[in-house]
Structure formats: structure tokens, C-alpha cells
Amino acid sequence: MNWLDPQQNPVLSLAMDLMSRESVTPNDAGCQPLMAERLAAVGFNIEVLEFEDTLNLWARRGNGKPLFCFAGHTDVVPTGPVSQWHTPPFTPTIIGDNLFGRGAADMKGSLAAMVLATERFLALCPEPAFDIAFLITSDEEGPFVNGTVRVVDTLEQRNEKISWCLVGEPSSGQKLADVIKNGRRGSLTGHLTVQGIQGHVAYPHLADNPVHKAAPALAELAAEQWDQGNRFFPATSFQIANINAGTGASNIVPGELKVMFNFRYSTEVSAEQLQQRVYAMLDKYGLKYQLDWVLNGLPFLTDSGSLVESVVAAVEQVQGFTPRLETTGGTSDGRFIAPTGAQVVELGPCNATIHKVNECVSIHDLTVLADIYQALLQQLQQKLTA
Numbered sequence: 001m002n003w004l005d006p007q008q009n010p011v012l013s014l015a016m017d018l019m020s021r022e023s024v025t026p027n028d029a030g031c032q033p034l035m036a037e038r039l040a041a042v043g044f045n046i047e048v049l050e051f052e053d054t055l056n057l058w059a060r061r062g063n064g065k066p067l068f069c070f071a072g073h074t075d076v077v078p079t080g081p082v083s084q085w086h087t088p089p090f091t092p093t094i095i096g097d098n099l100f101g102r103g104a105a106d107m108k109g110s111l112a113a114m115v116l117a118t119e120r121f122l123a124l125c126p127e128p129a130f131d132i133a134f135l136i137t138s139d140e141e142g143p144f145v146n147g148t149v150r151v152v153d154t155l156e157q158r159n160e161k162i163s164w165c166l167v168g169e170p171s172s173g174q175k176l177a178d179v180i181k182n183g184r185r186g187s188l189t190g191h192l193t194v195q196g197i198q199g200h201v202a203y204p205h206l207a208d209n210p211v212h213k214a215a216p217a218l219a220e221l222a223a224e225q226w227d228q229g230n231r232f233f234p235a236t237s238f239q240i241a242n243i244n245a246g247t248g249a250s251n252i253v254p255g256e257l258k259v260m261f262n263f264r265y266s267t268e269v270s271a272e273q274l275q276q277r278v279y280a281m282l283d284k285y286g287l288k289y290q291l292d293w294v295l296n297g298l299p300f301l302t303d304s305g306s307l308v309e310s311v312v313a314a315v316e317q318v319q320g321f322t323p324r325l326e327t328t329g330g331t332s333d334g335r336f337i338a339p340t341g342a343q344v345v346e347l348g349p350c351n352a353t354i355h356k357v358n359e360c361v362s363i364h365d366l367t368v369l370a371d372i373y374q375a376l377l378q379q380l381q382q383k384l385t386a
Contacts, residue, residue, distance in 0.1 A: 015112035025075035054146035062131030073140030110168030117373030129384035181346035183301035198255030207253035233266030300338035314375035
């Protein structure tokens with residue numbers, strides 16, 4: 001097989017078909033119906049779950065056995081300046097071993113590999129010892145309010161449980177499958193407003209500068225050691241993302257200070273504990289403030305079990321090396337699936353170009369990724385029938 005030829009490489013062909021659809025979040029642009037058609041042809045029951053502006057696909061084959069789920073998203077981030085792309089972002093283009101276009105690595109390539117791996121596995125094992133599902137959303141790159149979280153709520157309401165879930169996010173670093181994400185840190189954002197009294201800088205005794213008042217508290221927050229981390233997680237980090245005060249004039253003491261900060265936190269501390277410690281520090285400095293919180297996602301960890309064992313074995317079988325287990329990076333939709341009790345891992349292409357101009361993926365890697373996904377399904381089958 002010439003894996004650079006879409007007519008000979010079905011993974012490449014499907015990836016290009018998906019990438020040619022302008023599915024900028026939350027628009028699906030026909031990607032899910034394309035996948036649904038392929039899955040229905042191999043025995044999947046297709047369920048379309050549309051919430052507000054978001055299209056979601058729940059496809060399941062089987063009814064009652066332990067459930068393995070491929071999870072992913074068809075939406076992509078905006079292209080950025082099209083003039084900076086050396087090929088049209090929604091015209092998938094092959095240059096050497098690379099496939100260029102928006103969504104190549106994040107994550108339409110993974111979606112194609114999932115579909116092909118499933119088709120091939122079922123051709124060899126038409127009655128597996130487990131059910132297989134696809135949970136696909138068009139809301140992962142957007143506000144993530146009508147996508148996977150709503151589908152999971154629907155499944156929970158009818159007591160439909162996922163046993164194992166592989167999220168196809170681009171987890172790999174230097175080479176395909178060198179890293180498997182077996183968890184993610186939690187994300188907690190604070191929107192802090194510190195009140196003062198606006199006045200003339202020449203009469204500071206008649207004003208109350210919130211920047212001066214808050215600076216020691218912010219310095220203490222930035223220097224605080226929130227925990228030590230653990231075997232799988234680095235220590236919790238606190239970062240100020242934005243800070244704003246004043247009118248732009250040099251002769252006015254500002255009346256309020258706005259600060260946005262974020263915690264990326266481990267399983268060693270809870271969101272509630274972080275909030276209480278922040279309140280205590282702010283109160284210690286006698287600040288007048290309002291603080292609003294946004295919990296973007298809870299931390300999750302799959303430290304052991306049949307899914308991690310099967311994924312590691314699949315990578316060893318196909319790639320010939322043992323992958324690293326890591327929890328670094330941002331969040332993913334795995335944070336909505338793990339709290340249901342599912343074992344969750346993330347495995348996908350290299351992430352060097354995701355969200356960038358001229359996003360691309362190695363065609364060889366995409367082809368091998370389908371082999372790894374198929375090997376994973378075969379490893380699970382062996383475990384359940386041993």
C-alpha cells in the first residue's frame with residue numbers, strides 16, 4: 001500500500017474528507033453524519049443528540065456488555081489569518097509525509113483512525129466481548145456547555161455507563177504514542193474585583209488605591225506553595241492571566257482593580273480548599289473585594305486498570321517502545337467522562353502544530369495510529385476472554 005495515496009490509504013482518505021468540512025466550533029459541517037454512515041454500516045445504533053447550537057453523536061454497537069468508548073470532537077478552532085497559511089486551511093493538502101489543514105492533528109485525523117480501527121477490528125471479531133461506542137461532539141473547542149457534558153448527563157440519566165474511554169486528543173510529543181495522558185489537572189478560574197476610591201494622584205489621602213492595597217496579597221498568592229503534587233501530578237500552579245485598573249490617565253488613582261487568575265491543580269487539593277485559602281489571604285489584607293469563580297474542570301486520574309494496561313500493550317506491540325504516562329497540558333472532555341467512574345486515557349497524534357497556522361500531521365503517524373487503536377481493541381478482547 002502507498003500510504004501517501006488517499007485512494008490506497010483509507011485512513012488518509014477519511015481524514016481528508018473530514019478536514020474539507022469547515023467545522024469551526026460549534027459548527028459540525030456534516031462531519032458527524034459522515035462518521036455515522038460509516039458506523040451504521042458495521043452495526044452501530046446511531047443517536048443524534050442536539051443541544052442548542054451543538055450537534056453530538058452517540059453511536060453504540062451492542063447493548064449490555066461492558067462498554068468501550070472512543071471520544072472526540074469534530075469542531076476546530078478558527079484558522080487565524082488565512083494569508084499566513086501556505087495552503088488553504090480547509091483544502092487538505094499533502095506535502096511530503098505531512099497532511100496540512102485545520103483539524104489535521106486536532107483532531108480529525110484521530111477520528112478517521114478510530115473509525116478505520118473499529119471497522120477492521122469488527123471484521124476480524126464481529127462479536128466482541130464488549131460493546132463499542134463513539135461519543136463525538138462539535139463543542140469541545142468552544143464554551144463546552146452543550147457538548148460532551150450534556151451527552152454524559154443524558155447517559156447518566158438512563159444509567160448507561162462507559163467502562164473504558166479513549167479520547168483522541170493529540171497527546172504525543174516527539175513521536176507518535178510516546179505519551180499517554182492518563183489524567184488531567186483541574187482548572188479553576190477566579191475573577192477578582194478589588195474596590196478602592198478614585199481620586200487625584202496629587203491628593204492620595206483623599207483616595208484609596210486598590211492596586212497598592214491588593215499588591216501584597218497578589219504577591220503572596222503568587223508565592224504560595226499550594227501542594228507538593230504526587231506521583232502523577234505536578235504541584236498545583238497559580239497564574240495571574242490578566243490585571244487591569246485605571247482610566248488611562250496618569251493623574252487618576254483608580255477606583256477598582258480587576259484580576260483574573262487560574263489554578264491548574266492536582267488531586268492533592270480540592271477546588272473548595274483552594275477557594276478557602278484564597279479568601280483567607282485576601283481577608284488578611286483587609287481588602288474590599290468581590291470574587292467570582294468558574295470551575296472549568298475537575299482533575300481526574302486513571303492510574304491503573306485494564307485500559308491503561310491495554311493501551312500500553314498496544315503501543316508496545318505496534319511501536320516497539322513503552323509510552324510514558326503523563327497528566328500535563330490543558331483540559332479535555334475526559335474531565336466530563338471520568339467522574340462517571342469510567343477509566344479514561346488520551347492518545348492521539350503529535351501536538352506540535354495544534355491551533356497554529358499551517359497545522360499538519362504525519363500521514364505515516366495517522367496510518368500507524370489506526371493500527372494502535374485496533375491493537376487496543378484486540379488487547380481488551382484478549383483480557384475479557386482470557
